[in-house]
């Protein structure tokens with residue numbers, strides 16, 4: 515086992531002292547899971563672009579699916595604990611963290627925030643046990659950053675709807691059981707429609723076809739798919755009752771985007787901790803490279819970035835619990851943490867020299883996976899435009 519890739523507990527500003535016993539206990543449980551079940555296998559999954567199905571029972575047993583959702587078999591964590599879970603999963607592996615982000619952070623949360631009591635009870639318990647997996651289908655081939663202009667249609671058809679359109683980059687879109695599809699109804703209003711999706715084969719959902727996107731250089735063990743919807747029928751009961759316009763979608767993203775900020779923090783910690791350990795043991799010019807001023811300068815700046823991310827994520831989670839985490843506040847966190855984590859991962863990769871591009875040293879995987887984090891749930895630019903609109907009162911999007 516590569517001990518450099520195991521958790522080192524970086525906490526320069528003693529943030530642990532601000533955490534409750536319950537928060538520390540969940541964090542430590544997920545930390546142990548990541549060290550034991552994820553880190554030793556992650557490079558293999560990544561190289562083979564293999565979704566780790568075998569991890570699902572242990573993931574379910576962790577009891578973290580559903581995060582801050584109360585009831586319906588979900589753990590009802592506070593926002594801080596919910597974020598710490600994501601950070602620890604990302605410290606273990608980006609694909610595993612993204613899996614949790616899609617299933618729990620997006621699909622389950624959509625049902626919780628925008629579904630009726632009946633809809634929650636219908637779908638959430640099996641998802642909390644990870645017996646049914648969720649996906650969130652918003653992005654389209656021609657609408658990424660401007661997804662507010664989405665074109666997928668939900669055409670009224672008797673006591674249901676027929677979905678027509680195309681979606682792109684849908685995490686778990688080929689294997690999920692519960693796919694929340696965002697589409698425009700006959701009035702032009704955006705709604706969330708739950709497709710109960712059977713896997714390809716005899717149980718396939720008529721009209722739903724998916725193709726896994728291959729050749730990726732990031733997040734390789736978590737499959738994203740191109741999805742075609744050719745008249746997929748969903749009953750009226752499967753329309754999320756509280757999703758009436760794109761503003762409701764944004765309300766959801768304001769929460770899920772916070773998870774992406776924690777994810778970036780987790781990647782940065784993993785890369786930093788590995789780099790510190792490596793620099794202490796790697797000797798060049800007759801001494802460990804960690805003894806060199808320039809390496810120490812890099813490590814100090816990496817730690818400054820990490821500490822900033824940690825404090826920002828913690829405060830945002832407190833705001834979330836107090837009902838004050840707006841879309842712009844979530845965007846500022848994603849803007850800052852994704853850029854800072856990308857820097858930290860790049861510095862760590864450099865400190866490892868040639869070994870920095872080898873999967874067996876872990877940092878390369880985090881470095882590559884940060885590219886996906888930098889882009890998904892809104893690119894760096896989109897986050898800055900959301901914050902810019904908040905600062906100036908003027909929208910620069912169009």
Ligand SMILES: Cc1cc2nc3c(=O)[nH]c(=O)nc-3n(C[C@H](O)[C@H](O)[C@H](O)COP(=O)(O)OP(=O)(O)OC[C@H]3O[C@@H](n4cnc5c(N)ncnc54)[C@H](O)[C@@H]3O)c2cc1C
Pocket residue numbers: 616650651652653657658659660682683684685686732733738886889890891892893894895896910911912
């Ligand atoms: C690994 C991965 C997983 C994903 N998972 C999901 C998922 O599960 N579900 C889902 O629905 N989507 C998912 N996505 C989609 C993701 O949210 C989009 O990729 C993202 O929103 C960007 O859209 P785009 O790729 O079409 O880029 P584009 O929107 O085409 O952007 C290209 C470039 O143009 C810039 N740009 C765009 N508009 C402006 C502007 N007004 N001013 C200046 N610059 C601008 C962008 O910042 C970017 O640099 C995933 C994506 C990836 C890569």
